Amino acid sequence: MTQTVDTPMAPTTIDGYRSPNPAEQAVSDPDVSAAWAQEVRELAAEQNAVILAHNYQAPMIQDVADHVGDSLALSRLAAATDAETIIFAGVHFMAETAKILSPDKRVIIPTAAAGCSLADTIDADQLRAWKAEHPGAAVIAYVNTTAEVKAESDICCTSSNAVEVVESVPPDTEILFLPDMFLGAHVRRQTGRSNIHTWLGECHVHADISPSDLVGAMTRNPDAELYVHPECGCSTSALWMASSGEFPADRTHILSTGGMLDAARSTSSQTVLVATEIGMLHQLRKANPGTDFRAVNPQASCRFMKMITPELMLQALRTGRDEVQVEPAIAAHARAAVERMIAIGKPGGGE
């Protein structure tokens, strides 16, 4: 299902607290925050529910969850858990992926309006038309796609295994790679293949992390390490500047969100500049409190992710509203594409 939404403007409340945007800010009254978290935890326990939160969620949502991670890791946790209900604090395609991998469980998203500008760049009809122009091509879909698009694809990929997935396709077979053009460019560069056609989709948040943001941040922090998500508009520039010597190559890393966390745990750098959605900083800072993690673009906040507010989290647990459904035939085809990826090994992490 394609999701289109408007930015939520209305103030949101949790019991005893009102803020213009509580998902973006920590609740200032620790007692209110603690009471909210306690109610969420109690309701989840009563319903045998597990709460999963994506790395880009607001810190308050991340901190109340049972597990925080990238989209694929969370979906695999959803499939492995004994809980009957999954509360998925992320965007709609992620909750759908959890449902695809756990068809017998109840999957609830706090608001079904939490879409994704990248997933929305291609629907199943557009993909069918593209396939008709390239008969025989293998279709590789990044996990940031709807269930219908996954069902039309041969194999899924994540940002950390996209290169391995492309290399699993015979060299003389054309590839349709979708939907992210920056990840597609990264894969073309890494594999050296010229028969990869890339859909011209982009995530508005990552595309807005620009080469000039990157140069400015590196100029202000010349000794910093640099973590760049491959969906970013600056990833090509980062690699080019690293290869031309403008940036130190040994301190420039193109990483999935899971890869960033692994790197954060072992870094001894004083400062790390991070080019991805700013929610990621919360987990990086927790993983390594001794390092100063800074956003390359502090405005890079996904409004869809931040639609999951504390109030909606409570509402999801109280009412069970916005249960995610995927039509069984579509789920079966989509699951096959995800499982082919997992069979290649190194599933890594999604966004």
Ligand code: SF4
């Ligand atoms: S950050 Fe971009 S790709 Fe991720 S959910 Fe938001 S709009 Fe979609």
